[in-house]
Amino acid sequence: MAEPMTATAHGSHGGDEVTKRDFLKLVAGAGAAVGAGAMAWPLIDSMNPSKDVLALSSIDVELKSIQPGQAITTMWRGKPVFVRHRTAEEIKAARAEVKGLADPATDQDRVKPGKDEWLVVVGICTHLGCVPVGNKPTDQRGEYGGWFCPCHGSQYDTSGRVRHGPAPANLPIPPYAFLTDTKIKIG
Amino acid sequence: MMRWVTFAAAAAALIGSLATAPARAQGEHVALPKLAWSFAGPFGTFDRAAAQRGFQVYNEVCSACHQLRHAYYRDLTGIGLSAEQVAAIAASKSISDIGDDGAPIERPGLASDHFKSPYANDLAARAAQNGALPPDLSLMVKARDGGADYLYALLTGYSEAPAKMKMGDGMNYNKYFEGSQIAMVPPLSEGRVTYADGTPSSVNQMAKDVVTFLAFISEPETEQRKALGVRIVLFFVLMTGITYAVKRKVWADVDH
Amino acid sequence: MAGLHKSEFTNPVINWVDSRLPVFTMMQKEYGVFPTPKNFNYFWNFGALAMVTLMIMIATGIFLAMNYTAHTSMAFDSVQRIMRDVNYGWLIRYVHSNGASMFFLVTYIHIFRGLYYGSYKAPRELLWILGVVILLIMMATAFFGYVLPWGQMSYWGATVITNLFSAIPVVGEPIVTWLWGGFSVANPTLNRFFALHYLLPFVLIGIVFLHIAALHVTGSNNPLGIDVKGPQDTLPFHPYYTIKDSVGLCVFLAIFAAFVFFAPNFFGAADNEIPANPMVTPAEIVPEWYLLPFYAILRSVPSKLGGVLMMFGSIGLLFIVPWLDTSPVRSCKFRPVYRWFLALLVIACIVLGMVGAHRPEGIWVILGRVGTAYYFLHFLVILPVLGKLERPLPLPESISKPVLRGGGPLPAGAAAKPMEKA
Numbered sequence: 001m002a003e004p005m006t007a008t009a010h011g012s013h014g015g016d017e018v019t020k021r022d023f024l025k026l027v028a029g030a031g032a033a034v035g036a037g038a039m040a041w042p043l044i045d046s047m048n049p050s051k052d053v054l055a056l057s058s059i060d061v062e063l064k065s066i067q068p069g070q071a072i073t074t075m076w077r078g079k080p081v082f083v084r085h086r087t088a089e090e091i092k093a094a095r096a097e098v099k100g101l102a103d104p105a106t107d108q109d110r111v112k113p114g115k116d117e118w119l120v121v122v123g124i125c126t127h128l129g130c131v132p133v134g135n136k137p138t139d140q141r142g143e144y145g146g147w148f149c150p151c152h153g154s155q156y157d158t159s160g161r162v163r164h165g166p167a168p169a170n171l172p173i174p175p176y177a178f179l180t181d182t183k184i185k186i187g
Numbered sequence: 188m189m190r191w192v193t194f195a196a197a198a199a200a201l202i203g204s205l206a207t208a209p210a211r212a213q214g215e216h217v218a219l220p221k222l223a224w225s226f227a228g229p230f231g232t233f234d235r236a237a238a239q240r241g242f243q244v245y246n247e248v249c250s251a252c253h254q255l256r257h258a259y260y261r262d263l264t265g266i267g268l269s270a271e272q273v274a275a276i277a278a279s280k281s282i283s284d285i286g287d288d289g290a291p292i293e294r295p296g297l298a299s300d301h302f303k304s305p306y307a308n309d310l311a312a313r314a315a316q317n318g319a320l321p322p323d324l325s326l327m328v329k330a331r332d333g334g335a336d337y338l339y340a341l342l343t344g345y346s347e348a349p350a351k352m353k354m355g356d357g358m359n360y361n362k363y364f365e366g367s368q369i370a371m372v373p374p375l376s377e378g379r380v381t382y383a384d385g386t387p388s389s390v391n392q393m394a395k396d397v398v399t400f401l402a403f404i405s406e407p408e409t410e411q412r413k414a415l416g417v418r419i420v421l422f423f424v425l426m427t428g429i430t431y432a433v434k435r436k437v438w439a440d441v442d443h
Numbered sequence: 444m445a446g447l448h449k450s451e452f453t454n455p456v457i458n459w460v461d462s463r464l465p466v467f468t469m470m471q472k473e474y475g476v477f478p479t480p481k482n483f484n485y486f487w488n489f490g491a492l493a494m495v496t497l498m499i500m501i502a503t504g505i506f507l508a509m510n511y512t513a514h515t516s517m518a519f520d521s522v523q524r525i526m527r528d529v530n531y532g533w534l535i536r537y538v539h540s541n542g543a544s545m546f547f548l549v550t551y552i553h554i555f556r557g558l559y560y561g562s563y564k565a566p567r568e569l570l571w572i573l574g575v576v577i578l579l580i581m582m583a584t585a586f587f588g589y590v591l592p593w594g595q596m597s598y599w600g601a602t603v604i605t606n607l608f609s610a611i612p613v614v615g616e617p618i619v620t621w622l623w624g625g626f627s628v629a630n631p632t633l634n635r636f637f638a639l640h641y642l643l644p645f646v647l648i649g650i651v652f653l654h655i656a657a658l659h660v661t662g663s664n665n666p667l668g669i670d671v672k673g674p675q676d677t678l679p680f681h682p683y684y685t686i687k688d689s690v691g692l693c694v695f696l697a698i699f700a701a702f703v704f705f706a707p708n709f710f711g712a713a714d715n716e717i718p719a720n721p722m723v724t725p726a727e728i729v730p731e732w733y734l735l736p737f738y739a740i741l742r743s744v745p746s747k748l749g750g751v752l753m754m755f756g757s758i759g760l761l762f763i764v765p766w767l768d769t770s771p772v773r774s775c776k777f778r779p780v781y782r783w784f785l786a787l788l789v790i791a792c793i794v795l796g797m798v799g800a801h802r803p804e805g806i807w808v809i810l811g812r813v814g815t816a817y818y819f820l821h822f823l824v825i826l827p828v829l830g831k832l833e834r835p836l837p838l839p840e841s842i843s844k845p846v847l848r849g850g851g852p853l854p855a856g857a858a859a860k861p862m863e864k865a
Contacts, residue, residue, distance in 0.1 A: 028433045038419075052528040417704075438686075
């Protein structure tokens with residue numbers, strides 16, 4: 001072969017050869033793609049929560065010291081969680097029928113059966129992530145007696161449901177369970 | 188062709204010279220007995236029963252003085268213990284913490300706790316140990332030349348000092364230790380622990396078990412690493428074959 | 444719109460971009476149709492392998508940095524957290540730490556390739572010089588990186604290497620204090636080493652870009668060391684060399700993976716699994732294998748300043764190699780005498796590497812001095828003198844000629860069949 005070697009030298013063999021070569025190229029290309037993907041995954045996965053972070057993803061909260069009408073803020077997965085000991089009036093207010101909720105939900109679904117007085121919610125406003133106020137006795141609780149977000153004025157009721165303002169959803173309920181009557185495990 | 192061979196030889200020699208590098212720090216150590224470890228080789232895995240017995244030895248003997256500062260109780264699931272067993276082991280330890288009122292408290296351990304340290308800090312350890320600091324064991328198998336073989340040799344290598352050797356105060360003769368004098372008293376003795384599975388607890392058996400456990404705790408990723416490695420290496424070998432075939436096809440038209 | 448580039452790509456999106464910023468045309472020109480000598484052997488893979496390794500190092504390094512803490516009281520623990528708790532952290536770290544060794548391995552072979560085939564000779568002097576700059580930056584980066592895990596070897600390696608500068612008369616001590624940011628290797632030192640370790644690879648990318656740009660001005664050398672005469676001597680880079688590089692890459696990655704997964708601590712030192720302790724020096728301080736020959740040169744000179752000068756000189760010497768070589772031909776294929784001296788140089792480097800790994804006692808002292816002497820003799824005397832004395836073998840007329848004539852003017856066996864037997 002004395003003529004210049006260029007890419008156009010392709011295909012000087014029969015059609016079978018070309019097919020076989022193209023097939024091999026396809027296999028090699030697919031292999032390279034799979035390999036690159038497999039190599040990228042460990043890097044991506046390394047940014048997910050590590051074992052030490054996951055190991056700390058549940059906490060126990062003692063309820064004994066929380067008086068009716070009081071609420072405490074505790075930390076779970078780096079986020080504030082509100083645990084509120086509701087009074088009878090507050091439960092009653094939460095159970096009253098309300099129309100036009102932004103995020104319809106009944107109070108019964110937001111507490112554990114038989115533990116109506118305990119409301120546990122993630123204390124992060126569903127609007128843009130601020131922490132609403134309302135746990136301290138001196139805090140403003142908004143018109144509905146729950147929490148008030150100082151950032152953009154969202155108001156939550158005594159069931160943690162959004163009743164006013166730009167927040168699109170209710171305060172989320174973290175996974176939790178009662179270990180004893182006075183102790184819960186969040187996470 | 189001659190030159191190619193020379194090149195290959197040079198490259199091989201270069202790589203060969205690297206192989207001597209890790210051996211360099213061995214110095215004048217006594218030759219170590221070589222054991223057939225369950226976790227050795229590209230397919231080796233930890234003998235679960237041995238590792239669990241080894242944990243018992245660590246727990247009942249070594250942990251009196253030696254810390255496992257990088258390990259957590261939860262890591263024990265890696266040697267085949269269930270989450271409940273791990274929680275029970277952790278709960279049997281009393282961990283120092285700060286209470287809600289800010290005062291120091293003792294609480295039962297959790298799986299997410301680090302292994303409890305026998306001493307508050309290094310100074311406390313030295314004060315209690317006649318000035319010698321019992322080293323942390325969480326990386327011990329990686330941190331000594333000879334690795335598992337060395338630790339086994341050390342644990343079983345105590346003997347009477349030769350008559351002419353001048354022993355330091357409170358020192359023990361161990362021919363595998365650098366300088367042959369070690370502050371650690373012989374930690375293992377016949378029947379020192381009672382194994383639940385009925386394995387006779389000879390010194391050699393306990394040493395082998397605890398080294399298996401320490402090998403695990405030094406590199407908990409070992410089994411995952413090797414299993415993944417087999418697949419990855421095979422993948423690249425396969426890809427070598429495929430790319431070589433493509434290369435042959437692509438170059439078939441070229442006179443070279 | 445006279446400034447718009449006339450793009451030949453038919454895809455409208457690519458064409459639109461390419462007309463405004465002709466990156467696609469550039470890629471096509473430099474890596475697609477780029478005329479490349481047709482007679483490369485597999486030694487020409489190693490530049491591409493080094494490039495890929497650099498990319499792997501940067502990718503893994505960035506993700507390690509996300510979990511590493513550059514503080515003396517936390518660095519060692521943060522590395523252990525990477526090894527034990529971060530998802531695939533052990534994999535990323537082992538790829539990174541073994542990758543350093545792989546990077547030097549392929550780079551040293553790449554340099555040796557250049558020495559054997561005379562790739563440093565005119566007109567590729569600047570290309571070679573840029574390569575030496577890359578080597579220097581690699582060494583600095585590797586040194587900084589080795590300090591980061593803050594083990595015993597990290598700490599004492601940093602102490603010993605930074606102390607080299609104290610050999611400089613008058614300003615030596617102030618320079619060392621400045622490097623440390625204190626009166627010993629400590630937290631400020633670790634912090635700045637981390638910053639530099641993160642910075643330098645990106646500087647490296649810049650120099651590598653210049654290295655490749657220079658290569659694409661002069662064109663590649665080839666195993667015959669003769670110039671390309673015309674299109675009959677070349678092939679388009681793609682697909683011929685992209686696929687050939689891919690073969691080498693797969694072999695390389697298989698070896699790389701074998702170390703990472705089955706012998707991840709092969710290149711490591713046990714002492715570095717012990718946290719740094721400024722009170723206790725390990726029994727033996729040895730650098731990583733890729734620095735051992737230079738370390739051996741340092742120790743072979745019985746004078747502090749002399750040793751430091753010789754060590755830096757041994758690398759500095761590489762900058763002027765293009766002018767030390769006086770031979771009229773490039774490739775050692777046609778240098779029947781010099782190739783043996785080059786083999787001696789390789790042996791000297793290997794011996795020096797072994798010397799660096801052993802205590803300077805007995806035979807190792809002598810071997811170290813002989814190796815050092817030969818290293819300098821080779822470059823400063825043999826290379827210039829032999830070029831004038833040696834009678835090179837007759838060169839082929841062109842790259843494609845010997846193939847056409849089945850031997851041509853070459854002595855039988857020397858180049859009749861290109862050595863590459865794919």
